[in-house]
Amino acid sequence: MTLGGKAAVTGIGETDYTRDAGGRGVLTLQLEASLAAIADAGLRPAEIDGIVMPIGLGATVAEDFVTNLGIPDLRFSTTTPLGGAGAVAAVQCAAAAVAAGLCRHVLLPLGRTGRTGSRIGARIHQMPQFRTVGEFEAPVGALAPAQYYAPMARRHMELFGTTSRQLAEIAVTTRQHAILNGNATMTAPMTIEDHQASRMIADPLRLLDCSLESDGAAAVVVSKADAAGDLRQPRVLLTGLAEGHPDSPSTITQRPDMTRLGLAKAAPRAFAMAGVTPADIDVAEIYDCFTYIVLCQLEDLGFCGKGEGGAFVEGGALGLGGRLPVNTHGGLLSQSHMAGMNHVVELVRQLRGQAGRAQVADAEVGLVTGYGDLGDGTIAIMARA
Amino acid sequence: MITAMPSKPVPEPTPESRPYWQGLAEGRLVLQRCADCGRVRHYPRPLCDACHSFAADWVEASGAATLHSWTVAHHPYHPAFRAELPYVLATADLAEGVRLVAQLRGAAVLRLGLPLRIGFEPAGEGLVLPVLRPAG
Numbered sequence: 001m002t003l004g005g006k007a008a009v010t011g012i013g014e015t016d017y018t019r020d021a022g023g024r025g026v027l028t029l030q031l032e033a034s035l036a037a038i039a040d041a042g043l044r045p046a047e048i049d050g051i052v053m054p055i056g057l058g059a060t061v062a063e064d065f066v067t068n069l070g071i072p073d074l075r076f077s078t079t080t081p082l083g084g085a086g087a088v089a090a091v092q093c094a095a096a097a098v099a100a101g102l103c104r105h106v107l108l109p110l111g112r113t114g115r116t117g118s119r120i121g122a123r124i125h126q127m128p129q130f131r132t133v134g135e136f137e138a139p140v141g142a143l144a145p146a147q148y149y150a151p152m153a154r155r156h157m158e159l160f161g162t163t164s165r166q167l168a169e170i171a172v173t174t175r176q177h178a179i180l181n182g183n184a185t186m187t188a189p190m191t192i193e194d195h196q197a198s199r200m201i202a203d204p205l206r207l208l209d210c211s212l213e214s215d216g217a218a219a220v221v222v223s224k225a226d227a228a229g230d231l232r233q234p235r236v237l238l239t240g241l242a243e244g245h246p247d248s249p250s251t252i253t254q255r256p257d258m259t260r261l262g263l264a265k266a267a268p269r270a271f272a273m274a275g276v277t278p279a280d281i282d283v284a285e286i287y288d289c290f291t292y293i294v295l296c297q298l299e300d301l302g303f304c305g306k307g308e309g310g311a312f313v314e315g316g317a318l319g320l321g322g323r324l325p326v327n328t329h330g331g332l333l334s335q336s337h338m339a340g341m342n343h344v345v346e347l348v349r350q351l352r353g354q355a356g357r358a359q360v361a362d363a364e365v366g367l368v369t370g371y372g373d374l375g376d377g378t379i380a381i382m383a384r385a
Numbered sequence: 386m387i388t389a390m391p392s393k394p395v396p397e398p399t400p401e402s403r404p405y406w407q408g409l410a411e412g413r414l415v416l417q418r419c420a421d422c423g424r425v426r427h428y429p430r431p432l433c434d435a436c437h438s439f440a441a442d443w444v445e446a447s448g449a450a451t452l453h454s455w456t457v458a459h460h461p462y463h464p465a466f467r468a469e470l471p472y473v474l475a476t477a478d479l480a481e482g483v484r485l486v487a488q489l490r491g492a493a494v495l496r497l498g499l500p501l502r503i504g505f506e507p508a509g510e511g512l513v514l515p516v517l518r519p520a521g
């Protein structure tokens with residue numbers, strides 16, 4: 001038995017994305033997005049019988065949703081605390097749960113007050129994934145994700161000749177997409193020169209290589225594929241799902257090849273499950289906590305060889321009409337940092353043909369990835385039914 | 386009013402890592418070694434992933450290293466490090482086959498494979514941290 005095609009994303013919902021949610025708490029934001037996703041699916045809240053909470057850290061639990069949504073019989077609940085890989089891990093988990101018959105309609109809420117709540121440098125050291133680097137690397141001054149990931153980018157540059165201007169291509173294209181989106185935080189045009197002039201954060205990563213700190217929430221509903229046919233929206237099937245962990249997952253320092261992520265292990269399994277190849281992908285929503293992480297994932301997904309990502313992204317290749325439209329919503333870099341749940345939402349929109357000015361013509365097959373600290377990878381391939 | 390400067394993050398040693406921090410306090414970089422198959426591992430942890438032995442002893446690193454990668458920290462993520470910015474965080478390949486992250490001082494040019502030496506710096510309250518410098 002394969003999991004591919006057994007489940008579908010039936011509902012999507014988002015709050016407004018801001019840098020200040022105006023006093024709304026994380027649970028309120030998540031409930032707003034959840035109600036939107038449930039309504040989008042054509043379901044009533046009482047029909048939700050599963051909840052998968054991505055990330056885990058963040059103060060809300062499945063019981064909060066039972067209480068507030070009035071769910072009479074929640075049959076399945078769990079968490080997928082894989083950091084930024086957690087949203088897509090939750091999709092895989094929900095698909096497995098409905099395929100196994102444990103439940104029929106699973107709600108996946110993700111929300112945060114990343115801007116107005118505690119900031120990244122403090123937040124990550126509460127996460128168990130950072131326990132090892134917290135003990136051995138934080139004391140010497142390696143404290144934040146940018147500082148942990150910059151050496152991966154630097155080594156890629158030294159080995160393969162990748163440049164900061166190539167990273168800028170990713171930031172600029174992503175900004176262009178955010179400008180087309182009606183619900184993005186960063187909407188001022190950006191040039192490669194703007195990127196090059198932005199201040200250095202952790203060399204070689206500049207400010208405009210880094211994602212946002214955001215307030216907001218996104219949610220989706222994953223349903224059993226045969227249930228999805230009765231609902232409101234065009235069916236978007238989950239055809240390929242996989243999770244992969246890099247060697248030395250707790251510290252990049254000790255990783256034999258620090259230019260390879262967990263996604264390199266997951267991607268071939270997801271493509272095999274879906275029965276497609278990278279050449280079949282019409283649109284890709286790729287986890288973009290930093291520009292370099294996008295470039296590395298393009299290689300690990302097989303869109304180009306290891307070391308070829310810099311050349312691959314040049315010349316607007318990731319833009320609408322380019323060779324592979326990527327992060328058509330503006331991503332974590334320019335739309336909002338919803339830990340990748342906004343990427344799941346956007347892929348579904350694209351495959352339904354509801355992506356507005358950022359719609360990729362005739363998008364039928366797409367993929368979404370997650371990247372979690374310190375290199376965990378997840379991938380979902382979806383297809384218009 | 387005097388506002389206390391937040392202190393730097395300090396390690397909270399585990400039973401497995403206590404000898405590592407103790408070694409640094411004595412000005413030695415010691416690495417955990419499987420007492421059964423001899424594999425050196427870092428960072429310290431309970432189990433040898435090669436032979437699954439819990440038995441371990443400690444060997445002193447030679448101090449020889451080469452530059453595997455690096456970043457230059459510019460943004461003040463922690464107020465206690467602000468005065469040191471910018472500083473180089475180096476990932477170094479040790480001769481023993483494992484890697485170390487430490488601040489790298491005194492390197493005019495950074496390149497992969499740059500030969501390095503491990504040194505030691507007191508960081509207050511009995512804590513000693515490794516530091517890297519160009520070899521020779």
Ligand SMILES: [Zn+2]
Pocket residue numbers: 419420421422423424433434435436437438
């Ligand atoms: Zn052993």
